[in-house]
Amino acid sequence: MHLADVVFIIILLITMAGALITVLSGSIIYALMGLIATMFGIAGMYVYLNAPFIAMMQILIYVGAISILIAFAIMLAGPMFKRPKEWTKPVKFISGAIAAIVSFVLFFTVVMRTEWSGIKAAEANMTTKDIGRALFDRFMLPFELISLLIVVSIIGAIMLALYSRKEK
Amino acid sequence: MCDLAAIINIIGKETARLILGLIGVLIVVVVNALVLTWVERKVSGHMQKRIGPKEVGPYGLIQPFADGLKLLGKELLTPANVDKPLYYLAPVIVFIPVLVSFIVIPFDGFLQVKDINVGILVILAFSSLSVLSILIAGWGSNNKYSLIGATRSVAQNIAYEIPLLLSLLPVAFMANSLSLRDIVEVQRQGWFVWRWQFFAFLIYFIAATAETNRTPFDLPEAESELVAGFHTEYSGMRFALFFLAEYTNIFIASAIATTFFLGGYLGPVLPGIVWFFIKTYFLVFVIMWFRWTFPRVRFDQLLNFSWKILIPVAFANLILTGGILKL
Numbered sequence: 001m002h003l004a005d006v007v008f009i010i011i012l013l014i015t016m017a018g019a020l021i022t023v024l025s026g027s028i029i030y031a032l033m034g035l036i037a038t039m040f041g042i043a044g045m046y047v048y049l050n051a052p053f054i055a056m057m058q059i060l061i062y063v064g065a066i067s068i069l070i071a072f073a074i075m076l077a078g079p080m081f082k083r084p085k086e087w088t089k090p091v092k093f094i095s096g097a098i099a100a101i102v103s104f105v106l107f108f109t110v111v112m113r114t115e116w117s118g119i120k121a122a123e124a125n126m127t128t129k130d131i132g133r134a135l136f137d138r139f140m141l142p143f144e145l146i147s148l149l150i151v152v153s154i155i156g157a158i159m160l161a162l163y164s165r166k167e168k
Numbered sequence: 169m170c171d172l173a174a175i176i177n178i179i180g181k182e183t184a185r186l187i188l189g190l191i192g193v194l195i196v197v198v199v200n201a202l203v204l205t206w207v208e209r210k211v212s213g214h215m216q217k218r219i220g221p222k223e224v225g226p227y228g229l230i231q232p233f234a235d236g237l238k239l240l241g242k243e244l245l246t247p248a249n250v251d252k253p254l255y256y257l258a259p260v261i262v263f264i265p266v267l268v269s270f271i272v273i274p275f276d277g278f279l280q281v282k283d284i285n286v287g288i289l290v291i292l293a294f295s296s297l298s299v300l301s302i303l304i305a306g307w308g309s310n311n312k313y314s315l316i317g318a319t320r321s322v323a324q325n326i327a328y329e330i331p332l333l334l335s336l337l338p339v340a341f342m343a344n345s346l347s348l349r350d351i352v353e354v355q356r357q358g359w360f361v362w363r364w365q366f367f368a369f370l371i372y373f374i375a376a377t378a379e380t381n382r383t384p385f386d387l388p389e390a391e392s393e394l395v396a397g398f399h400t401e402y403s404g405m406r407f408a409l410f411f412l413a414e415y416t417n418i419f420i421a422s423a424i425a426t427t428f429f430l431g432g433y434l435g436p437v438l439p440g441i442v443w444f445f446i447k448t449y450f451l452v453f454v455i456m457w458f459r460w461t462f463p464r465v466r467f468d469q470l471l472n473f474s475w476k477i478l479i480p481v482a483f484a485n486l487i488l489t490g491g492i493l494k495l
Contacts, residue, residue, distance in 0.1 A: 029254070029307050036300065056289035064296030064329065068322055071303050075319045128286065128346060 004048075011048060015041025028074055036067050053128050182282075186271075189281030193270040201415040202232040208456055215460040242404035247310070250401065254308030259402065259409040262301035265294040266416045273423050274349045276433045276440040287348040288336060291424060295379065298417060299325040302388060302398045305410070309401035317397030320467065321381065321388035327474035328378040328385075334482035335372040338489035339365055339428045352432035359431040364489065369429040371482050373451075376421035378474070380414065383459040387467055422451035 018041055021034025039062040046055035135143050206221065206229065213220025221228030246255065272287035274280040284290055299321055306318020340346055342365070343354040361369045378385035389397030399410045426432055426447040433440030435447075465473070 033254075033304070052284065053286050053289065056286050056293045059293035060289065060296070063300070064293060065326075068296065068299060068303075068326060072319075072322045072326065075315075075322065 008048060011041055011044040014038075014044065029071075032067060032070055032074065035070075036063055039063050039067065053131060186281060189271065190267065193267060193281065196270070197266065197412065197416050200419050201412045202236065204415040204418070204452065205232045205235065205411075207453075208459075211453065211456045212460045215457075236408070239405055239408040244406060245403045247401050249310045251308040251310060254304045255401075258301045258305035258308060259406045261304065262298055262410060262413040265297040266413055266420070268294040269420045272348055273420070274352055274427065274432060275444050277349075279441060280349060283347055283349050285345075285347045288340065288346050288351075288424075288428075291420070292333060292336070295417075295420075296325070296329065298413065301413075305402070306398040309398070311401050313394045313396070313400045314398050317388040317390075317394050317400075321398060323467075324378060324381075324385065324387060324470060327471050328375045328478075331371050331474060331478040331482045332375040332379060334479070334486050335368040335375065336424075336428060338368050338486050341486075341489055341493055348427050348432075352427055352434060355431040355434060359429060361429045364492075365429060365485075367481065367485050368489075369425070371478055371485070372428070373425060373454075375474075375478065376425065377455055377458060378470070380417045380421050380455070382418065382455055384462040384465045385470060386459075386464060387470060390464060418452055418455055419448065422448045422455065425451050 015038050018034045018037030018039075022031045022038065023034075025031050025034060039058060043055040043058040043063075046052070046058060209231070210220040210228075212218075221231040224231045224234050246252070269291045271281040272284050272290050274283070302321045303318050306314040306316075306321070309315075339351060339360050342360065342363070343351040345351060345354075357363075381388050388394075389399070394400070399407055402410060423444075426444060430447045430451075431443075432447075433444040435443030438446075
């Protein structure tokens, strides 16, 4: 086994463990910690794939901004210290199992049907400049659509906040 | 004697450099904290017409060692109802960003553990981990003061991370690089404080003071209302780790300001590393100066200041810089 494989397995274990903690833990703060571990695992995967810029962006945005915002929301909303494990109830367990199996089958078929080709050497060395150029050139339309989506969600958030203020 | 060259040959040059660099970083972290605790007391003493520590050693110079030994010798108290895994994890996590940030800071032309071409992103990405550790500490302690401190810290961090990023970006634009060494090298033509980016420097410095939780922005640990904020329940060496991290964060914030705006290791006559430390410690002194001369701000003032003044000004500066560069 190469050293690279060991690194890959460690990253994989961190990601999987984080995901399991997120789903299974009873405390919402632990779930958040698990989510952060998963984000770090994914960032590690980007480093492993020789994309340090995307890895750093992953940490900056998902750990530094989104997870911290989630934490803030938890603290504002009044956290539950000990939540009963609801997934042991039969109805929830069965519906959860069905959802999990269906999405697993879907992902599995997609993964198996796709023809995976290795990354070409030229593509592997994407610099920050290349990413910026691709974003504003080839992928201009999706990029602008995403910003439109964000604007819509901002307006929605402002409307919600305004209405709840007026009611008081 | 074991043969150092042979070991380096086995593990490879890059790895050896990284390991040696990390050892050096650990030494710098500890020495820096020892020096800064002494300096802070002396500065505060003289600013308030007191003397500060003077009994232990000449000018009280050995006082930090005495304090360190005391902290090492103290019992590690664990309160009964804490959330144990989180409580133990927090002082460990607080050290990750500290160690990672040091890797990319160029102390001199050649004295840098590793020059990464997205260097500044590494520092900014990992600096958000320190607020995570405060959050864990506040939550895990199971104490109302800790939790309020942690909540404040999160709100403050969200507010001040944005101007911090926005004030560093124009410099990266002008240097046309995200590597810290390139940014320093570009400043051979003149420091960025004087080349158009004075406002960015001001914004960065204010935001950095807030990010390191220093007075006038030290609401997460405001003594008069929250006992000690997020580290109320920590004692002994665990408390010392938070303390070490705080002083190292001040050093890193100043070092980044030096690198981005004050020409880093550039300077006449003296070797680069001396210039780097002179500039950095001057900024550290300014941050201490803030602490002992400004009163603490109120929480709404703190947030309003960032969202209504710092962020718009930083945005305007960013757009102006980008526009002028492309004209």
